[in-house]
Structure formats: structure tokens, C-alpha cells
Amino acid sequence: MTQPILSVQDLKKYFVVGYSGIPGNRQPITVKAVDGVSFEIYSGETLGLVGESGSGKSTVAYTVVGMYQPTAGKIRFKDIEIGAGQKRPKELQKAIQIVFQDPGSSLNPRQNIKQILEMPLRVHRKDRNRLEMVIYLLEIVGLPPEAMYKYPRMLSGGEKQIVGIARALATNPSLVILDEPTSALDVSVQAKTINLLLQLQKQFDLSYLFITHDLSLMRNVASRVAIMYLGKICEVANTADFFQQPLHPYTQMLLSSIPVVSEEEEALRPQKVISRGEIPSPVNIPKGCSFHTRCPFAMPHCSEVDPVFTDMGNGHSVRCHLYPQGG
Amino acid sequence: MTNATTPLLEIKDLAVNFTVYGGELRVLDGVNFRMFAGERVGLVGETGCGKTTTMKAVLRVLPMPPARIPRGEIYFKGNDILKMKDSDLRLVRGQGISMIFQDPTAALNPVFTIGEQMQAVIQSNAQDSNLSLSRQKSWELAVSALKDVALADPERLLKSYPIQLSGGMRQRVCIAMALSTNPEILIADEPGTSLDVTIQDQILRLLRDLVESRNMSVILITHTLGVVRELTNRVYVMYAGSIVETAETKSIFSKPLHPYTQGLIATVPRLTGGGIASGIPGRIPDYRNPPSGCRFHPRCPHVMDICKVEKPPLVEVDQNHSVACFLYSSSQKVNQ
Amino acid sequence: MQVSANSNLNQSSLSLEKIKQLQRASRREELGRNWYKFSRNPISVVGLFVVVSVILLAIFAPYVAPYPAHAGPFTDFANAKKPPSPAHWLGTDQIGRDILSRILFGMRSSLLMGVVVLSLVVPPGVLLGLLAGYYHNTWIDTLIMRVTDIFLAVPPLVLALAVASVLKPNLWNSMMAVSLMWWPWYTRLVYGLATALRNEYFVIAAEVTGASTAHILFREIFPNTISPILTKISIDIAWVIIIGSMLSFVGLGVQPPEPSLGTMIADGAKYLPDQWWIAVFPALAIVVIVLGFNLLGDGIRDMFASEEA
Numbered sequence: 001m002t003q004p005i006l007s008v009q010d011l012k013k014y015f016v017v018g019y020s021g022i023p024g025n026r027q028p029i030t031v032k033a034v035d036g037v038s039f040e041i042y043s044g045e046t047l048g049l050v051g052e053s054g055s056g057k058s059t060v061a062y063t064v065v066g067m068y069q070p071t072a073g074k075i076r077f078k079d080i081e082i083g084a085g086q087k088r089p090k091e092l093q094k095a096i097q098i099v100f101q102d103p104g105s106s107l108n109p110r111q112n113i114k115q116i117l118e119m120p121l122r123v124h125r126k127d128r129n130r131l132e133m134v135i136y137l138l139e140i141v142g143l144p145p146e147a148m149y150k151y152p153r154m155l156s157g158g159e160k161q162i163v164g165i166a167r168a169l170a171t172n173p174s175l176v177i178l179d180e181p182t183s184a185l186d187v188s189v190q191a192k193t194i195n196l197l198l199q200l201q202k203q204f205d206l207s208y209l210f211i212t213h214d215l216s217l218m219r220n221v222a223s224r225v226a227i228m229y230l231g232k233i234c235e236v237a238n239t240a241d242f243f244q245q246p247l248h249p250y251t252q253m254l255l256s257s258i259p260v261v262s263e264e265e266e267a268l269r270p271q272k273v274i275s276r277g278e279i280p281s282p283v284n285i286p287k288g289c290s291f292h293t294r295c296p297f298a299m300p301h302c303s304e305v306d307p308v309f310t311d312m313g314n315g316h317s318v319r320c321h322l323y324p325q326g327g
Numbered sequence: 328m329t330n331a332t333t334p335l336l337e338i339k340d341l342a343v344n345f346t347v348y349g350g351e352l353r354v355l356d357g358v359n360f361r362m363f364a365g366e367r368v369g370l371v372g373e374t375g376c377g378k379t380t381t382m383k384a385v386l387r388v389l390p391m392p393p394a395r396i397p398r399g400e401i402y403f404k405g406n407d408i409l410k411m412k413d414s415d416l417r418l419v420r421g422q423g424i425s426m427i428f429q430d431p432t433a434a435l436n437p438v439f440t441i442g443e444q445m446q447a448v449i450q451s452n453a454q455d456s457n458l459s460l461s462r463q464k465s466w467e468l469a470v471s472a473l474k475d476v477a478l479a480d481p482e483r484l485l486k487s488y489p490i491q492l493s494g495g496m497r498q499r500v501c502i503a504m505a506l507s508t509n510p511e512i513l514i515a516d517e518p519g520t521s522l523d524v525t526i527q528d529q530i531l532r533l534l535r536d537l538v539e540s541r542n543m544s545v546i547l548i549t550h551t552l553g554v555v556r557e558l559t560n561r562v563y564v565m566y567a568g569s570i571v572e573t574a575e576t577k578s579i580f581s582k583p584l585h586p587y588t589q590g591l592i593a594t595v596p597r598l599t600g601g602g603i604a605s606g607i608p609g610r611i612p613d614y615r616n617p618p619s620g621c622r623f624h625p626r627c628p629h630v631m632d633i634c635k636v637e638k639p640p641l642v643e644v645d646q647n648h649s650v651a652c653f654l655y656s657s658s659q660k661v662n663q
Numbered sequence: 664m665q666v667s668a669n670s671n672l673n674q675s676s677l678s679l680e681k682i683k684q685l686q687r688a689s690r691r692e693e694l695g696r697n698w699y700k701f702s703r704n705p706i707s708v709v710g711l712f713v714v715v716s717v718i719l720l721a722i723f724a725p726y727v728a729p730y731p732a733h734a735g736p737f738t739d740f741a742n743a744k745k746p747p748s749p750a751h752w753l754g755t756d757q758i759g760r761d762i763l764s765r766i767l768f769g770m771r772s773s774l775l776m777g778v779v780v781l782s783l784v785v786p787p788g789v790l791l792g793l794l795a796g797y798y799h800n801t802w803i804d805t806l807i808m809r810v811t812d813i814f815l816a817v818p819p820l821v822l823a824l825a826v827a828s829v830l831k832p833n834l835w836n837s838m839m840a841v842s843l844m845w846w847p848w849y850t851r852l853v854y855g856l857a858t859a860l861r862n863e864y865f866v867i868a869a870e871v872t873g874a875s876t877a878h879i880l881f882r883e884i885f886p887n888t889i890s891p892i893l894t895k896i897s898i899d900i901a902w903v904i905i906i907g908s909m910l911s912f913v914g915l916g917v918q919p920p921e922p923s924l925g926t927m928i929a930d931g932a933k934y935l936p937d938q939w940w941i942a943v944f945p946a947l948a949i950v951v952i953v954l955g956f957n958l959l960g961d962g963i964r965d966m967f968a969s970e971e972a
Binding site: 067106 | 682685686688689690863864865866867868869870871872873874875878882883886887889
């Protein structure tokens with residue numbers, strides 16, 4: 001394996017959401033949105049990141065792309081490294097881009113498509129001929145040049161999302177973060193959009209960090225999958241292993257919760273690990289293993305000690321007391 | 328007068344238009360729908376196909392200036408909803424038909440407690456039936472409704488504000504509110520779509536249990552095929568304002584007949600792998616100028632000349648399985 | 664492979680001419696659509712008509728007024744306090760001047776006041792609001808908003824009166840006074856909008872790409888504030904006119920013999936109810952102008968309203 005294009009080491013992102021206690025003795029209330037996450041992305045691959053609300057997957061994405069400053073840990077992209085408190089260099093703004101989930105709010109309603117696509121061109125490419133570039137971008141994503149003067153409200157959800165993708169490509173990035181890119185779209189539009197993304201990936205040699213809660217989609221898009229719960233990664237594996245041999249109880253719970261459309265898929269799902277309990281608030285993360293409150297296999301040990309990763313071979317790691325290190 | 332074979336809800340040839348800049352949007356183009364007591368029917372279609380408009384028409388909550396109903400009837404227990412007086416309509420809404428919406432956060436008023444909102448629903452429903460309820464009684468009914476949806480500590484919940492509850496709990500509250508009026512039909516519009524997958528699973532199982540235990544009829548509106556498969560026994564597939572196929576759920580998935588249904592099912596990613604299908608080419612029609620004949624014809628891989636000219640009627644081609652497509656019929660009259 | 668546009672434009676079917684055509688077509692469509700939204704409520708069209716008429720009448724007052732000389736130093740006591748008649752449609756005032764002509768000229772100073780004050784007030788007010796909103800929770804926000812609060816804390820009319828009485832009483836100075844107490848409202852308005860807008864994903868997309876702050880403020884955030892600002896402007900013109908009339912009512916605005924609607928009401932008040940026309944017609948003129956702008960403002964708001972069906 002060659003060097004990864006992105007390497008995230010022990011990333012932490014905490015938010016102070018308020019203060020408790022009386023003036024003079026105020027304690028900050030901290031949300032540990034991301035609490036020690038490490039992963040790598042290799043050139044040309046798609047790493048899938050799965051999780052529900054409160055898992056921190058979006059926070060990871062936003063920190064990698066530069067919306068948030070990391071609280072601790074390092075992000076290394078090619079040969080540029082940033083840590084807490086360091087300003088992000090311009091090359092990184094070009095090289096790492098993001099496509100947001102909600103097409104309705106990721107495009108400025110008061111700008112037409114041409115203006116929306118010109119923005120990154122203005123910042124990073126001082127080519128004189130932006131108009132040509134805009135038409136070219138539209139062409140790559142399959143939109144006609146006439147779309148240039150339309151406003152977002154005149155486009156369908158799928159078309160808006162495609163504009164978002166074109167905008168991300170405008171800076172010629174190497175890594176594109178896709179934050180639930182098709183969750184707001186109908187299933188047939190999703191198919192078209194995903195196919196476009198896969199084609200673009202091949203065409204421009206892109207690496208993707210693909211975030212979604214839709215495991216069926218993940219199965220067909222990602223080459224490796226990582227699952228997050230309350231700020232930490234629980235399991236990482238190659239896609240096939242992840243789905244055929246899910247080890248972590250949360251992975252199994254998630255897999256058994258998704259509605260499927262065929263009997264073959266039903267057979268693949270793990271024996272029902274019924275979802276129980278509410279997802280704890282990230283302000284109040286349970287002690288020990290954060291999943292123990294909902295885990296059907298919880299042992300007394302789980303409420304005291306947070307598990308660490310065990311390498312199960314073939315790129316499959318899991319962080320659970322059911323699979324102790326060295327055992 | 329109703330008997331075992333009269334449908335509980337029947338929509339006949341419903342058309343709805345909206346007046347907008349540049350013309351009229353002919354959204355619904357003759358919807359035919361039928362539901363019997365105790366059934367769990369899915370109404371499946373993608374964004375813009377008109378499923379929510381149809382349900383809003385049933386409850387008569389469409390904004391009538393831009394919207395207009397040029398033809399069609401909606402029969403609830405034999406009475407045409409579209410012609411009802413307000414006083415009769417109020418009884419239909421609530422005791423007859425109740426609805427839960429996609430986003431429970433938007434459906435709950437943030438400045439009132441859960442208890443206040445539930446009691447308001449219960450009280451107003453009682454008034455419509457000319458009953459009077461004491462506050463104590465309506466409180467008790469609210470508590471029992473919350474227990475029915477498996478919410479712990481209902482007394483404390485009734486005193487809380489929606490913002491203090493999680494998404495899953497809010498959805499349960501909405502279900503409780505909808506059920507507190509003892510409706511005969513529950514319409515669920517994308518329940519659980521805005522919730523996390525594990526919570527959505529809990530909600531869907533709750534719905535299934537409630538429906539079975541009360542023998543309630545449910546209309547499930549969704550674009551998620553997996554949910555339809557798990558929760559319904561009959562399905563209507565809708566495209567661009569009319570029904571294109573209807574059958575028992577297992578038949579729809581094992582033997583989809585209409586090219587749109589086939590395309591739709593093919594594009595659902597599979598847990599077993601296999602890549603992503605290429606999707607259905609084209610886009611949903613512009614309702615100002617919809618395609619002539621069959622509205623799906625510009626996107627259909629099997630389009631024939633007649634499809635561009637005449638709109639195929641919904642015709643039964645197999646046991647309880649009807650399709651609106653000239654691949655299977657040639658201008659016979661409808662027989663659901 | 665690089666994302667680049669070297670070759671493709673030549674192959675694309677689009678010539679510069681066709682692109683210009685597209686642009687024009689889309690602009691026309693926008694205009695049509697906006698007019699449709701605006702005119703859905705016929706009353707807004709009435710408002711537009713009134714405002715346009717008032718503006719035109721005011722501009723062309725010297726040519727339209729039947730007795731333009733009456734707007735200056737002119738007396739004709741023989742003809743004083745005459746009721747409305749074919750010769751003087753709205754009657755004459757206590758000095759014998761034609762009320763209609765004076766109203767038309769009075770509208771000039773009212774409108775001028777509205778336009779000048781708002782031109783002075785809106786740009787700095789909006790700019791400060793954008794800055795404070797975008798830099799929410801920083802010292803910039805605190806500084807700007809506290810200064811705004813100070814200005815807002817002073818009762819507006821009192822401030823205007825105080826300033827106007829310190830300076831020489833004339834139209835220009837009364838405009839200064841009103842401007843000084845008007846700008847904070849725009850800062851407040853835009854501040855609220857900007858603090859919400861800066862969290863929108865399209866703004867974040869621009870930040871993440873490295874767009875300059877100027878781009879974000881003026882091209883991303885500001886265009887989304889135009890609608891409430893325009894609505895407020897159209898209603899404000901009405902308010903500024905009223906306040907200007909109040910100032911001239913107490914003698915601090917336009918000085919006689921130049922006509923001003925407020926002064927005319929003040930002078931005519933003494934002659935109520937017998938020679939009611941001297942005070943009532945100028946008052947009606949104010950009502951019509953104010954109503955016209957308010958209705959226009961409603962229409963503008965409808966025009967910018969979201970089109971989500």
C-alpha cells in the first residue's frame with residue numbers, strides 16, 4: 001500500500017455549549033463530538049463513514065474540510081500537516097472540498113448557477129475565461145449550458161445536488177467529502193447521482209470520504225467502511241467483510257434495522273439485534289464503552305473501561321470488549 | 328351504508344390543479360384509490376408525484392385558491408368528502424381519518440407542552456361529537472395514549488415541551504395524538520424519514536404493532552421501498568399524478584409489471600452488493616405541460632406509439648394486480 | 664487528469680451570441696415572474712400607481728401645478744380662504760395661495776426628504792449590520808451593536824428635535840437630524856438576518872473554499888437581505904415623510920414661504936372646522952403618499968417571497 005492521501009490521527013473536536021454552576025465557579029459543558037478518531041484514505045478509494053445522529057461523522061467531515069479547527073490531533077494531507085490552532089493553507093482549501101447534504105440550502109438562492117460556480121473559480125483560478133470554465137463544469141456533470149442563468153429554485157433536488165458537485169470540482173480537488181449527498185433525494189435520482197460521482201471519481205482520480213446512514217448504499221459505493229458512535233470509531237473493515245461479518249454489536253444493530261427490498265438481503269442481515277433505547281446525548285456520554293447502555297451483550301466490564309481497537313486481520317479492526325486484544 | 332365489501336376510503340378519478348405563474352399545474356390526473364377496513368396500504372412514489380397532494384385532498388387541507396379540483400370524488404364510508412359540510416368534515420378529520428407527518432418537530436408547537444397539545448386535540452375532538460370532557464378525563468386519556476405508544480413516564484412527558492424530547496419520542500407523541508381520537512384510518516406520511524435508522528426501526532415496529540392490535544387501517548405514504556415491503560399488505564405506485572400499478576405487496580416486489588415500478592425497484596441499492604443501477608432516465612414532467620398520453624412515456628424503455636397518444640387505464644391483469652400500461656392492455660375499461 | 668477547460672469551448676455549440684441571448688431571456692423571465700408575484704394582490708399595484716404618480720407629480724410640479732407662482736412669495740388676500748372651486752380645485756389658503764399647487768410643491772420636499780435620508784442611512788446601516796452579524800460574538804459585534812443600542816435608546820423624535828433645534832432650521836438640517844436617528848434600525852434589521860445567514864451551508868461553502876470576506880458579505884449574505892431591506896425602505900419613506908412633516912409642523916423644517924405639507928397643516932389647523940380645506944387637503948396628501956408606499960412595500964415583499972409551492 002502506498003502512502004495515504006489523507007491521514008487523520010487521534011482527532012478530537014470538542015464544543016463548549018454552555019456553562020453550569022454559579023458565577024465564579026462555572027464549569028463548561030462540553031460536547032465531545034469527536035473524541036479520538038484515526039483513519040486513512042488512500043488515493044482513488046472511497047472510505048465510507050457510517051453513523052447516526054450524535055456519532056460525530058459530520059463533525060469529522062467538517063473538521064477535515066476546514067470548517068472547524070481541531071481541538072486536538074493531526075490531519076495530514078499529502079505532505080501538509082495541520083493540528084490544533086494552525087491556520088489552513090490555501091492549497092488545502094483547493095485540494096479538499098465538500099458536497100453538503102441538503103441541496104436546498106447549499107446553494108445561494110439569490111445567485112444563479114453561473115455565479116455559484118464562479119465563486120471557487122474566482123478564489124483559486126485566476127483564469128480570465130471563467131465563462132468557459134463554468135460551461136465546462138456544467139458539461140462534466142451533465143447539465144446543459146442553459147442552466148447557467150437559472151436560479152436554484154428552478155432546479156430539481158437532484159439537479160441542485162449536481163451543481164453542488166460541480167462547485168466542489170471547480171477547484172480541481174484531490175479529496176472530496178460527500179456528506180450524505182443523496183439522502184434528500186429520491187431513489188431513482190440517487191442512482192443517477194451516485195453513478196455520476198463514481199464516474200467523476202474515475203475520470204479525475206478523486207478520493208472520496210463518503211458519509212451516509214444508508215448502509216445499502218454504502219455497500220455499493222465504499223471500498224472500506226468505518227462506523228462511528230458518539231464520537232468514536234467502533235469498527236473498520238473492507239466493505240465485503242463489514243457486511244458479511246459485522247463484529248461490533250452496534251454494527252449488527254444498525255444492519256438489522258434497515259428495511260430491505262428482497263429476501264436475499266433479509267437473509268444477509270444479522271440475527272435481529274433489536275434496537276433498544278435512545279441514543280444518548282453527546283453531552284452525557286455513558287462511562288466506559290459509550291454503547292453499553294444499549295448493547296445486548298453488555299458485560300459489567302463495559303460500563304467501566306472503554307475498549308481499544310483489536311486488529312482482526314485483513315484490515316478489519318473492532319473496538320469492543322467482546323474481542324479483546326491478544327484474544 | 329357500509330358493509331364488508333364497501334371500501335372505507337375510495338378516491339375516484341381525482342384531478343387537482345394549481346394555478347401558478349405561467350399557467351396551471353395539472354398535478355393529479357385522475358387518481359383511483361381504494362381501501363378496505365383493516366388494510367395496510369402503501370402509496371409509493373417519488374417527490375412530486377402527487378401523493379401528499381392526494382392525501383391533503385382527502386383531508387381537504389389543500390389551499391383552495393391556488394388549488395382547484397376540476398373533477399373527482401372522495402368517498403369515506405360512502406359519503407363524498409369533497410361535498411361535505413364543515414360540521415361533518417370535522418368529524419371525518421380526527422375520528423375518521425388522522426394523519427401523522429414526516430417531521431415530528433414541525434408538527435408539534437414548540438411553545439406549548441405536550442400535555443396542552445394533546446388535551447387540545449382530545450377536547451376538540453370530543454366537542455365535535457358533542458361530548459364534554461372534564462380536564463381530568465382528558466388528562467387521563469392523554470396518559471393512556473402515551474402509554475400505548477410505549478413512552479415511559481407519561482405524566483412527566485405531558486408536562487414537558489417538545490424541545491426536551493428526542494426525535495423518536497416526538498414521533499411517538501405525534502402518533503399518540505393521532506390515535507387519541509380513535510381514527511378508523513391513519514395516514515402516515517413518511518414516518519421515520521427524519522429519524523435515525525435505529526429509531527426509525529423502532530417507530531415502524533410500533534406502528535405495525537398498534538395497527539395489528541387495533542385492527543386499524545393505515546395508509547403509508549413513502550418513497551422508501553424497504554419500508555413499504557415491511558409494513559404494508561397492498562401497494563399503490565404513483566407517478567406524475569396517477570396510479571400506474573397496484574397489487575399486493577409481495578407481488579409488487581416479486582413481479583413488478585409497470586416499467587416505472589421495475590425501474591424504481593431496480594434502483595434501490597442492495598445490501599448484498601451488485602453496484603448501483605443506472606436510474607430512470609429523464610426527469611419528472613413539468614405539470615404545466617405534461618406529456619400527452621401516458622405521462623411516463625418520455626422515460627419509458629418500452630415506449631410504443633400508442634403511449635404518446637392515449638393514456639392507459641388501470642386494468643386488472645392478474646389476481647388483484649392492476650397496471651396502467653399498454654404493454655398489458657389495450658384500452659379496456661378500468662377494473663381495480 | 665486535470666479539470667480544465669482548454670479544449671472544450673470550441674466544441675461546445677455555444678457562441679458568445681447565444682450566451683448573451685440566454686442571459687437576456689432569463690432576465691426577461693425573471694422580470695415577468697416578479698411582476699406576476701407582485702401583481703397577485705391588486706392593491707399592491709394600486710400602491711405602485713400611487714407612488715409613481717406622486718413621484719411624477721412632484722418632479723414635474725412646476726409644469727403641472729396650475730399656479731406655480733403660489734409656491735413662492737405670493738399674496739392675494741382678496742382671494743384668501745376660498746373653498747374648492749373650478750378655479751382652485753382644492754381651495755385657497757389664508758394668504759390666497761392655491762392649495763393644490765402648494766401641495767404639489769410640498770410633496771417635493773417630502774419626497775426629497777425621504778430619498779435623501781434613506782440614501783444617507785441605508786448604506787452605512789446595512790454595512791454595519793452585515794459586519795456585526797457576520798462577526799457575531801466577537802468584539803466587532805459588541806462594539807457595533809452597543810453603539811447602535813445607544814442611538815436607539817434616545818427617543819427618536821426627541822433626538823430629531825434636539826438636533827434640529829441646535830442647528831439652523833431648514834430642510835437640509837432636519838434631514839440630518841432624522842438620518843442620525845434612523846440608521847440604527849437598518850443595522851438591527853440586517854444584524855438579525857446576517858447572524859442567521861452566516862450559518863447557511865452556501866456561506867460555509869464559500870468560507871471553506873477560501874472566498875474573501877468581502878465576497879461573503881456582499882455576494883453571499885447581502886443579496887439574501889435585500890428583500891426585507893427593500894420592504895423596510897418603502898415603508899420608511901412614509902415614516903420619514905411623516906416625521907419630516909412633524910418637524911416642519913413645529914417649525915423646524917422647511918421654512919416659509921416654501922410650502923411643506925406639515926407647515927400647511929399647522930397653518931391650516933387654526934381655521935378648522937370652517938375653512939377645513941386648508942388643513943385637511945395637505946393631511947390627505949400625506950395619507951395618500953404614506954398609504955401608497957406602504958402598499959408598495961407589501962407588494963415588494965410578496966415579490967421576493969419564496970416560491971416554494
